[in-house]
Amino acid sequence: SKDANGLDVVILKDPRGFSAQVHLYGGQVTSWKNDRGEELLFVSSKAVFKPPKAIRGGIPICFPQFSNLGSIEQHGFARNKLWSIDPNPLPLPTNIDDKAFIDLILKVGDEDMAKMWSYSFEFRLRVTLGPHGELGMTARVRNIDSKPFTFTTAFHTYFSVSDISEVRIEGLETLDYLDNLQNRERFTEQGDALTFETEVDKIYLNTPTKIAIIDHELKRTFVLKKDGLPDAVVWNPWERKAKAMVDFGDDEYKYMICVEPAAIEKPITLKPGEEWKGRQKISTVYSSYHSGQ
Numbered sequence: 001s002k003d004a005n006g007l008d009v010v011i012l013k014d015p016r017g018f019s020a021q022v023h024l025y026g027g028q029v030t031s032w033k034n035d036r037g038e039e040l041l042f043v044s045s046k047a048v049f050k051p052p053k054a055i056r057g058g059i060p061i062c063f064p065q066f067s068n069l070g071s072i073e074q075h076g077f078a079r080n081k082l083w084s085i086d087p088n089p090l091p092l093p094t095n096i097d098d099k100a101f102i103d104l105i106l107k108v109g110d111e112d113m114a115k116m117w118s119y120s121f122e123f124r125l126r127v128t129l130g131p132h133g134e135l136g137m138t139a140r141v142r143n144i145d146s147k148p149f150t151f152t153t154a155f156h157t158y159f160s161v162s163d164i165s166e167v168r169i170e171g172l173e174t175l176d177y178l179d180n181l182q183n184r185e186r187f188t189e190q191g192d193a194l195t196f197e198t199e200v201d202k203i204y205l206n207t208p209t210k211i212a213i214i215d216h217e218l219k220r221t222f223v224l225k226k227d228g229l230p231d232a233v234v235w236n237p238w239e240r241k242a243k244a245m246v247d248f249g250d251d252e253y254k255y256m257i258c259v260e261p262a263a264i265e266k267p268i269t270l271k272p273g274e275e276w277k278g279r280q281k282i283s284t285v286y287s288s289y290h291s292g293q
């Protein structure tokens with residue numbers, strides 16, 4: 001089907017009422033709702049749904065370059081290319097009961113893309129809604145070129161939160177990180193779980209496979225599990241940067257936090273014929289007294 005701006009979207013639904021929406025533009029998840037119809041991902045009210053601008057929110061895919069760490073445009077080109085439905089997806093393993101899923105593919109072929117990164121690759125993305133409404137994303141990058149290539153990547157996940165002052169992140173304390181706000185210098189996180197009082201833009205290195213994003217106000221925890229993506233970026237632009245972004249509301253920094261499973265510090269190199277795989281799965285847990293039962 002189409003969104004309000006005429007862009008193609010695929011909607012996944014599960015019997016309990018969870019749903020997800022994926023834009024073919026960017027191969028980007030742009031909505032994930034729970035069984036109460038509440039939106040779990042942040043999408044800016046100022047987001048521009050018009051190529052070549054990347055959609056501000058949901059889960060953009062950074063590929064083949066995270067940030068401006070190389071010669072390609074910021075966060076790579078995958079987020080502003082039109083992906084296709086994969087005509088040859090891998091069969092689902094029989095032990096998986098993710099019944100609602102979609103397989104997308106991005107291939108080289110576009111002249112524009114070749115100019116920036118002249119390798120032949122196939123990027124396959126599977127988006128699933130699991131048996132408890134969990135959102136799964138599996139990325140598979142295959143080198144179909146005759147020479148090796150190297151990339152960095154991230155699932156740039158924008159979580160929706162009640163208020164940034166109510167948010168705590170567990171799983172990253174005591175880790176080393178590169179601070180994007182201080183020339184990517186390396187520091188070690190001190191003390192407790194992370195809370196937010198100012199702009200943050202950090203690349204946590206070699207993180208555990210599980211990170212919790214706790215929203216005290218909503219008594220909701222996002223449990224993020226990841227595989228093949230050792231790093232995790234945490235980003236909130238705060239007030240000044242929010243005002244500087246045209247596709248982001250001045251106050252919206254209060255209602256979002258990006259936690260982005262990534263492979264950045266150690267770029268991935270694939271030889272001809274090789275494939276890399278990375279996954280994230282996000283689920284929600286509510287404290288019992290939130291449910292109103």
Ligand code: BG6
Pocket residue numbers: 067074075156180201202233235260
């Ligand atoms: C984050 C980066 O992942 O994305 C930040 O760490 C960057 O440095 C942010 O500002 C948003 O990037 P963009 O290109 O979507 O405005």
